[in-house]
Amino acid sequence: MGVDTDALEYKKPALISAGVVIGAQLLSGSGEAKLAEEGAALYHGSDAASVEDILANGLSQSAAAEQGGGDVFWATSNLEDAQWFAEANPAGGSPAILRIDVSLPAVQQLITKGALETEGSVFKFSGSAWQDLNELGKFSKVP
Amino acid sequence: MSEKIRFPKRHADGSFCIEVSLPVSTNDPQGFLERVQDWFTQWVEANQIWIRKWEPTERIEELSYAQEFKREPQVISCNSTELKLRLDVQPSARWWKDWMVTRILADFKAAFAEIKGVGHIGDCE
Numbered sequence: 001m002g003v004d005t006d007a008l009e010y011k012k013p014a015l016i017s018a019g020v021v022i023g024a025q026l027l028s029g030s031g032e033a034k035l036a037e038e039g040a041a042l043y044h045g046s047d048a049a050s051v052e053d054i055l056a057n058g059l060s061q062s063a064a065a066e067q068g069g070g071d072v073f074w075a076t077s078n079l080e081d082a083q084w085f086a087e088a089n090p091a092g093g094s095p096a097i098l099r100i101d102v103s104l105p106a107v108q109q110l111i112t113k114g115a116l117e118t119e120g121s122v123f124k125f126s127g128s129a130w131q132d133l134n135e136l137g138k139f140s141k142v143p
Numbered sequence: 144m145s146e147k148i149r150f151p152k153r154h155a156d157g158s159f160c161i162e163v164s165l166p167v168s169t170n171d172p173q174g175f176l177e178r179v180q181d182w183f184t185q186w187v188e189a190n191q192i193w194i195r196k197w198e199p200t201e202r203i204e205e206l207s208y209a210q211e212f213k214r215e216p217q218v219i220s221c222n223s224t225e226l227k228l229r230l231d232v233q234p235s236a237r238w239w240k241d242w243m244v245t246r247i248l249a250d251f252k253a254a255f256a257e258i259k260g261v262g263h264i265g266d267c268e
Contacts, residue, residue: 066147067147067148068148080260080261081244081245081249083261084243084244084248084261084264085240085244087261087262087263087264088150088161088240088243088244088264089150090147090148090149090150091147091148091149091150092149092150111199114200117197117198117199117200117202118197118198119195119196119197119198120245121245122241122245124197
């Protein structure tokens, strides 16, 4: 058995490596084993109506475009930052926080696809990631 | 512009003004206000450029404070439990929320133990 040069790991080792690093950053702290199985918790600050709409219908670029967004979906692993972003929601509605739980393989899949970039606690999902997030992410509302 | 966008309220030239209120705990509101204003003046001088390096692409993004804001944050009032800031935002501002949340407020909170969590954001009165 030789090296499978068509394997994703062979073609894009840097991306895979980066995905592991990002995953490792997300998994630091207590409960690592549990987190390694469950993945990352991300937060998106918005208004209450938009969060309810996402919970009912998933992420929608057309719905986001109505509030000046739709090209990129932003999320953060920092809950307090998400609370501030929620305060500044463009609808001027009651602030609310959407929680997105994403497994580590899903994060790596999106990175490999070129649909996710990170900078510190900030996660930037491109338009091509929205449907993936609907399928791979688990949405809930932060109480 | 979509009628669903209600915040921020823009002036005729496209600029706008944001008021941020933060919960604080201080026995010396006037002294705290002055220290905070001095801190913001120095912070803005030291942080005119923000370089973001995205991973894993290693894409570099250079953001300018002056492109987003007209001046340093202004402390408009402070009492023993609440501090209010005013941010004057440029008409062409695109990244003002990122600056406000992940740079200005994050560094501000890290610098002053008097700040007690997340407050409120709205249009200036």
